Amino acid sequence: MNPGSPENSPKHANMLNGSTAPAYAGIDCLALPKNFSGAAYYIYYLARNLLELPREVPLAVFCKPVHERLFRALLKPGDKIVTAPFRGRAGQLFFYEYRLRKLLIRENVKVFLASHYICPPRDERYSLITTFHDMGFLLHPKYYQMIKRAYFGRRIKTFLARADRVVSVSHTTAKSIARIYPQYQPKMTVIHPGINHLPLKPITPKQPPVIEKPYILCVNTFEIRKNIPFIIRVFDYLKQKHKIEQRLLIVGQPANGYKALKQAIKASPFQKDIVIARSVPSDALVHYYQNCDFFINASAYEGFGFTPFEAMYQNVPVFLYQNNAIEEILGSHRFVFDHLEPEKWADAIWENYQNGFRYKPSAKMIEHLNWRNTALATLNLFEASVFSGEASIVS
Numbered sequence: 001m002n003p004g005s006p007e008n009s010p011k012h013a014n015m016l017n018g019s020t021a022p023a024y025a026g027i028d029c030l031a032l033p034k035n036f037s038g039a040a041y042y043i044y045y046l047a048r049n050l051l052e053l054p055r056e057v058p059l060a061v062f063c064k065p066v067h068e069r070l071f072r073a074l075l076k077p078g079d080k081i082v083t084a085p086f087r088g089r090a091g092q093l094f095f096y097e098y099r100l101r102k103l104l105i106r107e108n109v110k111v112f113l114a115s116h117y118i119c120p121p122r123d124e125r126y127s128l129i130t131t132f133h134d135m136g137f138l139l140h141p142k143y144y145q146m147i148k149r150a151y152f153g154r155r156i157k158t159f160l161a162r163a164d165r166v167v168s169v170s171h172t173t174a175k176s177i178a179r180i181y182p183q184y185q186p187k188m189t190v191i192h193p194g195i196n197h198l199p200l201k202p203i204t205p206k207q208p209p210v211i212e213k214p215y216i217l218c219v220n221t222f223e224i225r226k227n228i229p230f231i232i233r234v235f236d237y238l239k240q241k242h243k244i245e246q247r248l249l250i251v252g253q254p255a256n257g258y259k260a261l262k263q264a265i266k267a268s269p270f271q272k273d274i275v276i277a278r279s280v281p282s283d284a285l286v287h288y289y290q291n292c293d294f295f296i297n298a299s300a301y302e303g304f305g306f307t308p309f310e311a312m313y314q315n316v317p318v319f320l321y322q323n324n325a326i327e328e329i330l331g332s333h334r335f336v337f338d339h340l341e342p343e344k345w346a347d348a349i350w351e352n353y354q355n356g357f358r359y360k361p362s363a364k365m366i367e368h369l370n371w372r373n374t375a376l377a378t379l380n381l382f383e384a385s386v387f388s389g390e391a392s393i394v395s
Contacts, residue, residue, distance in 0.1 A: 022058050022078060025382040026104060026112040029063035030084060030092065035253055035279045037221050038306050039133055042169070043115045045197045048074060049375035057382050060107055082107055096120050111385035113378065122162045127385040130163040134303025135176040143225035143301065145256055160184045165381060167191050169304045172324040191378060194371030195309040198286050205284040210277045214246045217292035219307040220299065224257040227298040229264035230340055232274065234296065237346035239270045246293055247273040251280055289314040294357065298340065299323055309366050317357035319349055335361055
């Protein structure tokens, strides 16, 4: 599984019985699903950018066999891929709890980045870094399915206790963790994700677009907390009061808010002007960003939330609800609303539409959110553990 030789990484070696064995930093890509959304894109682009960085520490990518092709061409001499087959969510949880520890020891992993909350049991032979994307399971349980609330409600503290370092994708998530579990605050490090993963050049998608100009765009997983029925009500007001010609394109994947979304569309007098596109490929998503008139998002809670920043990166006017993540990154802005009153949203959108979105949020506001910065900060954590051989940061 290792395309390079151990000699390529002499500074990261342990002497075992007179021989030199490379010590690896492990990247957890085991949680990648079939269809990617926010957390999956975080895992994929972080791993990709870590592999592309100039570095001395060799990396071991842990993934399912089906995802090996995503990383194989990016390996540098000394890197390797470790595949782990399992089936379903239950199989994944069993693997993390009872098999992953032995695999990390066998592959001589000295620091392991668990990229999605769940991490294996502690062991003195490796350090653990775990990543927390949000604390919604505990702070906003009404937005999540009972099985997720039950599992993470019991296990979050265990994963925090196991980790030597905890990476939070936002300051608001870090503050939430510290408020609920203050004893783990010394472990916390905030590393924002990047948002520059989609190309800026115009793209012609392989499949014909499901909608033609002009249209308004909403991109979100169809979850309750995304408030997509509210966006449909805003659209209804824009149609009724301001007679806009645009249609509404809603892009995403079905989740616990899908039923409410379909009911809202059915209740809309403009249902024929609302189009749903499920699980679109990245080339189509870029096309939809680049050709919409503006983007709208009203998510009530996010750990970070990619899609508003993806739209901004593509220089699209965005109208957003001031949730915790938007407030952290953008602060106050006339295109960011602190209420959920659909008619006021519609009037403000119409006013800014008429003046050509002169005051739209600039892409310069998020230029610091790039994957190279994210990967460099993560690599610093790896190197601190591998070079110094640090054990627990907090006992």
